[in-house]
Amino acid sequence: xxxxxxxSILALVIIAAAAAHPHVWIDSQFExxxxxxxxxxxxxxxxxxxxxxxxxxxxxxxGVNGTYTPAQVENIRANAFENLRRxxxxxxxxxxGRKIPVDSVRxxxxxxxxxNFLEYSFEVSIDSTIDGRSSTLKxxxxxxxxxxxxxxxxxxxxxxxxxxxxxxxxxxRDRHMVPVWGPMTRETVEIVxxxx
Amino acid sequence: xxxxxxxxxxxxxxxxxxxxxxxxFFDRPPAGGSAAEAPAEMDHGPMxxxxxxxxxxxxxxxxxxxxxxxxxxxxxxRLGLFLREVSQRxxxxxxxxxxxxxxxxxxxxxxxxxxxxxxxxxxxxxADKARVVHGIGLGFLFAAMHALSAVxxxxxxxxxxxxxxxxxxxxxxxVTQIVSSVLLLAIxxxxxxxxxxxxxxxxxxxxxxxxSHGGLCAATVATNHNPRTSKWVPVVLSTGIIPCPITxxxxxxxxxxxxxxxxxxxxxxxxAGLGVALAALAILTILVKEKVLALVEGxxxxxxxxxxxxxxxVMILAVGAITLMLLL
Numbered sequence: 001x002x003x004x005x006x007x008s009i010l011a012l013v014i015i016a017a018a019a020a021h022p023h024v025w026i027d028s029q030f031e032x033x034x035x036x037x038x039x040x041x042x043x044x045x046x047x048x049x050x051x052x053x054x055x056x057x058x059x060x061x062x063g064v065n066g067t068y069t070p071a072q073v074e075n076i077r078a079n080a081f082e083n084l085r086r087x088x089x090x091x092x093x094x095x096x097g098r099k100i101p102v103d104s105v106r107x108x109x110x111x112x113x114x115x116n117f118l119e120y121s122f123e124v125s126i127d128s129t130i131d132g133r134s135s136t137l138k139x140x141x142x143x144x145x146x147x148x149x150x151x152x153x154x155x156x157x158x159x160x161x162x163x164x165x166x167x168x169x170x171x172x173r174d175r176h177m178v179p180v181w182g183p184m185t186r187e188t189v190e191i192v193x194x195x196x
Numbered sequence: 197x198x199x200x201x202x203x204x205x206x207x208x209x210x211x212x213x214x215x216x217x218x219x220x221f222f223d224r225p226p227a228g229g230s231a232a233e234a235p236a237e238m239d240h241g242p243m244x245x246x247x248x249x250x251x252x253x254x255x256x257x258x259x260x261x262x263x264x265x266x267x268x269x270x271x272x273x274r275l276g277l278f279l280r281e282v283s284q285r286x287x288x289x290x291x292x293x294x295x296x297x298x299x300x301x302x303x304x305x306x307x308x309x310x311x312x313x314x315x316x317x318x319x320x321x322x323a324d325k326a327r328v329v330h331g332i333g334l335g336f337l338f339a340a341m342h343a344l345s346a347v348x349x350x351x352x353x354x355x356x357x358x359x360x361x362x363x364x365x366x367x368x369x370x371v372t373q374i375v376s377s378v379l380l381l382a383i384x385x386x387x388x389x390x391x392x393x394x395x396x397x398x399x400x401x402x403x404x405x406x407x408s409h410g411g412l413c414a415a416t417v418a419t420n421h422n423p424r425t426s427k428w429v430p431v432v433l434s435t436g437i438i439p440c441p442i443t444x445x446x447x448x449x450x451x452x453x454x455x456x457x458x459x460x461x462x463x464x465x466x467x468a469g470l471g472v473a474l475a476a477l478a479i480l481t482i483l484v485k486e487k488v489l490a491l492v493e494g495x496x497x498x499x500x501x502x503x504x505x506x507x508x509x510v511m512i513l514a515v516g517a518i519t520l521m522l523l524l
Binding site: 022023024025049050051052053054055056057058059079080081083084086087090115116143145147148149151175182183184185 | 218219220221222223254255257258259261262265266268269272273275276277279280362363441442445446448449451452453
């Protein structure tokens, strides 16, 4: 019986080693733009790991002091970002129980930050009025293929334009089942914005 | 009952083919659809997930891979910053030790995390009459081929390609995955044919009365002493030709910061870490197989042994077929 238990444990360890793993890491943060009683957009900021950063730099250059020209930004967007459209830009948004499709983004920008890490930013339009007394927005960012590991930074979200409005935010983690790959830990930021 | 459970466990171990991993920044999603739609429900809290994902093993899996990924994220960042710094200042003896240690740990951790065709390695160890020493050799050969293919692809690409290296390397990786899948199909088919033939001949012939070699008959024992090591080469080649994405990223990094020699040294250390982890996995698989099959004796045991090896061959075939379908 002891041998059977040992063999089973070893077998399970082997099973645990047989799925996928990331090769790109992203630290993410987003800004929720509010104007009056309207929720306008989610502006996402992604900071990449040094290896992916240098791969992009090798292909597209460093810009000047980390700032890229509009032509360079468009080049990077077209060749090293826009393909994420097929993956929903790894962004999942729920507003008051309603899915917000992320099939296009706007205001893509790219730069090298103070530590020389690549940073992407892009905006997802929401354009919705606060429903009733308050609206609840939930934002998750993850790659279901596990090629990219996205984790929220400590300062995971900021709210701008909410002068006079009250809001509260929290970061939660749950298990999300991905077909074939299995369960993953999913991080979700929940922001409740109250009507003025 | 113990025999049935053991056999089922072993079959479960070998029934997890990995889908192909495309680089989402450059490649289209594998067949089976993209993740462009938001999930049907955004589940929150412990009651959200369904099925085994919310059970003990699901939590263990999710939390375990999350933790390992976080460690790797940190190591990746430190290694990258360190390489950047040494590319500017040069490398002291202590610096070399630091780079090689980091890279070794990174390779070890990277291999422990799921991936790198470990299911092929496991399936092969189950399918063939491999011994512990073969497991060590296999693990290091897998790692070496995996890294070597990345080195070749990156340096050929850097020399010849004037447009985006990242997307070119990703496209080459895709081609090698297709070639690898075809080779695995051929190898899996060969395994199944040879093992199936062994099962049939054993069912027609062989007297198993009254002897014990840890539950195996003389013919099997003799074969175990002479495992078919010539099968290593195609298995290692077919899987190793797929370049390790982390190794390609590391090399591109090194090229970008003008630290090619350091990058190559880091790749060697990374491969050593990868090899240690893969060898350990191969040894684990071989030991599990030996322990489980030792529970069963006689003709039934031999047939189970051969049957398990046939399942291993089917798994290699399945890995090749499924990966190819997803890539095309």
